[in-house]
Amino acid sequence: MPNPSFAQLLDAARAGEPRCGRTRLILIDGQAGAGKSTLANRLAVALGGSASAGAGTYMPDAPLTSDAPVQIVHGDDLYEGWGGLATLDEVLLGQILEPLAAGGDGDFRMWDWLEDKRTYVIAVPQRPFLIIEGVGVAAPRARTLASLTVFVEAPWDARLARGVERDQHSYDDVINLWETFERDERARHQLTGARGAADFIIDGTAPIPDV
Template sequence: MTLHETKAGRMLADVASIGRIADLVRAQPPTLGTTRLVLVDGPGGSGKTTLAGRLAVTLGGASGQGPDGVPPGDHSDEGAAVQVLHADDMYEGWGGLPSLGDIVMDQVLTPMARGETGRFRVWDWHRGERAREVVVTARDVLIIEGVGVAMRGARSLASLVVWVEADPDERLRRGIERDGEATRDDWVRWQRAELEEFARQGTRAAAHVRVDGNRALPN
């Protein structure tokens, strides 16, 4: 694995596989109590959820891609080595990006930094309301993935920040393929909003690892 210094003074890793990213996670000290926090950020449709799931499995956990983003029992099994959280379970709909910090920081990371349990209620996109509660406890690794999760406050508590990007047209195609043609306008507005958020947070430049989401990384 090659590391080199970025202009921002952070270490940037050139990685060729999921295993290499996992090795880099293991090499970092815990920064959230006894937990290594990994933030996987990047534009919508770039492949963050898939990468986070594969990384979790490689690190000894479950993929975290069940209903509501959390397999039954995964979030409450304190013996599990890895927990995966998804920003899609946190946003309050298509306009929810600006309030993501209320969940990530106030309800999850800040309590955990105090040695307490984090918790939040999943957003039900169909009903437009909060649903069941997800409990977040100390693990070997906590992975949070989604657009905007590597905000400045969260980065200060992270062992590793991973940035995933792909071509805009391909990302839009993937998003509409997943969510349906009726969401095209929502996706176009979302792409504008995420660019503004990334510029405000300086996310890409702050990442330790950058991944090309146009192609799948080997294991």
């Protein structure tokens, strides 16, 4: 089945009712290495915001301004390392989405994968749009607060190749780490039913046409 057009995704993001206070939440779940971050950046720019440099790149001396219309939160900044899917909801729901849904602001401490600990506090205030991308982010409770849910997938060999290219300089056993995370990922997605509940399913190896 062909991918939806980018115009369809953008229209759906804008048309959805805000369910996290004043914020329209866009969840981009899917498989590791499938292209979630790329899609998040494309949507953010189209919605009037800026692209993110990626997980782990938060600059405490230059945080996102309070009037920025779009914020991207990366799952890799939420997980506590390679085994972090087990405690994802404690941060995602407890520290970000539930406070927003109650009309307040959220925040969380970013996980530093190399230091193996939480470091900087990242504020997540009410904004017109919040995009959260990452494996496992579209849990059932999170979906009830979302204006749009997308699931991005790709064949394992393509995703592993992307992951090895990205992480090989940081981890000696990168293939084993990715294979272990893949097992946790499958279990998480089976538990949450994210793919079947998504508004759109995206093939991360195929283009998303403009129209």
